[in-house]
Amino acid sequence: MKVLIAEDEKISRKALMKSISDVGDCTIADNGKDAIRLFDQAYAKKAPFDLVFLDISMPDINGMQALNIIRQKESSRNISRSDRLKIIMISTSMRKADIKKCIKLGCDSYLCKPFKKQKLYKELIRLGFDIPDELIADVDGSNSYTELVAKIIRRFNSGEFTLPVLTHMVQEVQSLLEKSEPSIEDLATIVEKDAVISTKLISVANSPLYQGVELIKNLKTALQRLGLQEAMSIITTITNKNLFHSENKPLNKYLNTLWTHSLACACCAKYIAEEIHDKGLQSIFLMGIIHDIGKLFLIKAIVEISPEKPIENSDLQAAIMEVHTFFGAMLIKKWNFPTNFIPVVKNHHWEKFPGDAGKEVLIIHTADLLVTEIGYGSQQTDSQHGSNNKTDKALSNLFRQLGIDPDRIKVIRDMVLDSMKSLTDLF
Ligand SMILES: [Fe+2]
Ligand SMILES: [Fe+2]
Structure with missing residues (x-):
């Protein structure tokens, strides 16, 4: 046949x-x-x-x-x-x-x-x-994993899963941003209620990601440097970090790798976006943090249902890989994320991007590839991948499609490696 x-x-x-x-x-x-x-x-x-x-x-x-x-x-x-x-x-x-x-x-x-x-x-x-x-x-063994993932999706679709809710602060900031003229002062009033988030916001504003000339010491100036949208991204990132934690040791290790991957991807995506000078890419950092959110919930759900399954099993990972984009897109829809996040989460593993695909998904796809190449893959096994001709060629093509000179790949790669040294402890 x-x-x-x-x-x-x-x-x-x-x-x-x-x-x-x-x-x-x-x-x-x-x-x-x-x-x-x-x-x-x-x-x-x-x-x-x-x-x-x-x-x-x-x-x-x-x-x-x-x-x-x-x-x-x-x-x-x-x-x-x-x-x-x-x-x-x-x-x-x-x-x-x-x-x-x-x-x-x-x-x-x-x-x-x-x-x-x-x-x-x-x-x-x-x-x-x-x-x-x-x-x-x-x-064969792979079928049992496929069946497990299929079972999770069925439960999710029938509403049997209780999904974690976004923190109260994120919701408050989300509704502030929906107002016609949100101000930095209004944002500061919401954020200052939480000392941990306020301190972290100040550190992030002073980090290599946003570094200005002067050292920032208070929340309002930090928010001014970040701007409303970026501040929202950082607050969501800080509060989301808690989701990447578990008392189960192997799961926690997996989540740690996934978190570092997401952070590296966010950081890389931001640097790529800066090359393009496009004001419409303000949410790109958060998109990097969120892009693999489907993996996070799938793996947590699997451990909840079948704690005896080894997390790093390649058949299990393949089954997760196959559906995490779709699952992630459903999640962020339920969380009422802005609609431009959906194609990013859903399509970031496409192999070819048509002209009208949107820059955001193309940037996240590129960042995902680039950070995996430098050792920040989403799975422990990815970190051995390293650079190869095929990836280098793919990256060059993606940079060209984004209108960036492929010579900048090396510069961005070094910037990400450098920033990750301080960023990992920041959140
Ligand atoms: Fe992914
Ligand atoms: Fe990824």
Whole structure:
């Protein structure tokens, strides 16, 4: 059987390829445009695909649009319903509206990520494909992790999880910023109630991230140097830091690595944004802190449900990696974060960014790659990655896409390494 997999996320693609390569020949597309091109090419060569997987969330042409285009092309080529290509949509979204829309557009099946190998094979059998019995019976370890993550998502969707709430102060500041003319004085009145946060704000204003000429000694001047939006970012960062702590030792170690990764990413994103001189990028630091928030809650939920599972298990990490972006986006929606945070959290692992993708997500993606390269990866195993030609090339391309000279990579890398020495103790 000839299979086309259109999926832009590396981890999901790898997992799907692993399952499918036992039953068919795979061709890969990392976006919808490419999927359609490959579909046309195979048709022209009179060797069409038997099955296509379309991920819903892809840059350029998304899965639903690709589904629509393929079905239209088939009907203009007079291909009958029974002979047309089998299309399976894959997504982390279980929104009924999405599923209904895909069925209406003509998909044959809809699978929610992450899914078990057995579920996939059963679905293929239902669609008329031949799957050897021994494959269906095979239960491997990775499935139990996939099932665990799927269970968490189901619980989350049905509202069974009690989500941590943002601290009272963040809420107060959020509503202050929504006012038509918020002032530094109003902000100071809210913040000075908490001595710890006030002191930390002053330290941050004096840190390499915001350093001015004079040493700041009081809250009001610190807030003036930071500005309202930046101050909001820092307050949220300080209060969020508590979420990255656990009494469970292995979990705490994992959270520490994730926190350092998030902080390095935030710091790097800020330096990249400064190169662009774009005033619209005021929230970029907080976006860096928040981008992997989905991982934080998934790992905490896993330890709560199955404390015996080893956290660093690669199958478990792969399952988390596959869904953390979607899960994180749901979380920040519930937290009423500004809407421009959502694409950043949701799409920061895209491999290609279309022209209209927005600078913020492109910057966070770039920062994520750069800090992982210098040893601040989100997992302990990432820290051994180091620099390689592929990453260097990817970084150069991303810098060019952002309109920054790739020669600046080295400068920013050194600035991040230098700042991290003092920043880690600040928050
Ligand atoms: Fe991530
Ligand atoms: Fe990350």
